[in-house]
Amino acid sequence: SQKIEQNSEALNIQEGKTATLTCNYTNYSPAYLQWYRQDPGRGPVFLLLIRENEKEKRKERLKVTFDTTLKQSLFHITASQPADSATYLCAERAGNMLTFGGGTRLMVKP
């Protein structure tokens, strides 16, 4: 069965740098991959969606890539700020259900 894998270790970076988070899938190529942000005590918030036939998607300081050869999606935050500190979740959409990875916690230090 499909698994969505994210690095469970926290990512610590300095303010102003680019944060890069990784999402790997184990089996078939998903039709869509989605990225969410989750703050402590809150529900996930949808950020970006990328389709299988799209290489890259951008939204303001956010960029998502989708590499079907590597079975991987990368999520980039440029010019990171302390306010970007949160847990970021990757999710595969199959039909009308989402399967989530475990999330990666990002800490941006001033």
Add this chain to the structure above:
Amino acid sequence: DAGITQSPRHKVTETGTPVTLRCHQTENHRYMYWYRQDPGHGLRLIHYSYGVKDTDKGEVSDGYSVSRSKTEDFLLTLESATSSQTSVYFCAISPADGIGGYTFGSGTRLTVV
């Protein structure tokens, strides 16, 4: 979150008692979902609904039942709560077109003692 509310926000209950969590939406979305979130397991789908009285099981449905008698309400019931059901429960909604992100509620923290 706008358009979706969960109640209660926090609940402590005793083992063996029934518990019902409520999810209410004002977006008129067809699809509604219940997830649980636990450390080390991430978000896991319990049940989902694709219309009034239309529901299906997710990955971790044992010990849970759901009902949807109106478009706006999706209820999750723990028939006889166990300590393993201590978790944070999230409801989510999705447009009928199957494209686009989910909107999540703020969650219900349930503790079974």
